[in-house]
Amino acid sequence: MKVDAPVELVFIPSPGMGHLVPMVEIAKQLIGRDYRLSITVLVMKMPLFDKSKIGSTTQSLLLTAAEERLNFVYLPQQDQAEVRSKDFILELIDMNKQHVRDHVTKMVSTELRRLAGFVIDMFCTPMMDVAAEFGIPTYVFFPSSCAFLGLMFHLETLERDHNHDVTELKDSDAELEVPGFTNPVPAKVLPSRVLDKEGGSTRFLGIFKRFREAKGIMVNTFEELESYAVKSLAGDDKVPPIYNVGPVLHLLKDKKEEEEEEVNQIMRWLDDQPPSSVVFLCFGSMGSFDEDQVREIAQALEQSSHRFLWSVRQPQPKGKIGMPSEYQDLNQVLPEGFLERTTKIGKVIGWAPQVAVLSHKAVGGFVSHCGWNSTLESLWCGVPMATWPMYAEQQMNAFQLVRELELAVEIKLDYRKDFRFYYSKPKLVTADEIENGIRKLMENEDKSTEGIKNKVQEMSEKSKIAVKEGGSSYDSIGGFIEDAMNNMHSP
Structure with a gap:
């Protein structure tokens, strides 16, 4: 059947770098694969991110990504967007339902638009109601692993069908038998949200x-990475069709990033270091530590004597939710004399151009x-990892990387510093523990490390x-x- 007008998909990401960026990248791939496709991305704005370095980087990405069949529409700002509850993201999405409804109504009022469906981020399930009003299906873009998706389906089934209170x-020290995992999953690595009694x-x-x-459901993974979990989900007839489309990565430098002197300084410093000699420490867009933990990391780096590039971010004041900021003076948080003593082997920075x-x-x-985005980036670049999870599903990812896939060494699997404050202050990770992890990561004395x-x-x-023509993810996108x-x- 001939398609007379462009076939339109409406993409609805939730705000935040780790969700918005991969959805933009898969949208670019889709329109690049089929000239009949056109995609409109509806962008929800939230002050929590807009004023940060991350926000400006995301803004730059959207501006450079826009092209003929990839359009970005910024939904009206919500005054209540800086909600302080644990579910502020879900509340923000609910607030935007009417804005999405209004915009899609405009889209379908023209004969030039033929809507094929919504593609929503994992947190945007309320938008499924809007899609149903227009008589179109909804697809999910899941920005994490296939194993984690399988775990969540399993826990949801336990609660719904077996009255288990997760x-x-x-x-607890319990271990769970979970489809998609070859090893029992410790309860201590379950996501904070799953364990929240409130x-x-x-x-x-x-x-x-x-x-x-x-x-x-499109999942940002590839069969070769998670073969056991992929087969497990594919065999579950109560789960929608799964499309493993990853790794979906933003690999190109942004023009704005290339023009920044601080980025150029980082790259020039790396140019002067021997191959594979530098350990890079970076903890994501929301990752930061208090002064006690920063000092333990500094001590570990000095003790290890390895070259290092370390991204240090300033946490928000206690009780306030928000993005970490840049320190005006790193000496206020680092041990006295640390920068001088390590000047020949290390560089401490704020925000990092991670890829x-x-x-x-x-x-x-x-x-x-x-x-998960950082994990895929590291694997793509062939850089082994030492795990130090903080929030969301990162403890699960760490467990999967170390125990299931044997692709990383462990500093911690169950460290927890959730920016929504579900947990009390995390236990200090000592300098000796950190140094031990860095040595395992950077030295080849241990045969298991060499195998990793x-x-x-x-x-x-x-x-x-996987992403080249004929590869597993390429075919899945098709x-x-x-x-x-x-x-x-x-019909």
């Missing part, structure tokens, strides 16, 4: 209950918070093959496009 696992767990699991209504750093030949290891480095290099090659096009032919 929150009872908080502070209603957060039920609301969070409700997201995955609604996932079952979707026409399909550019991981891509540099001087970087030999990555101490990471284990955010080899596996990471192999996975790096597999990740690149399957998604075919399904979306068939929506236009259905």
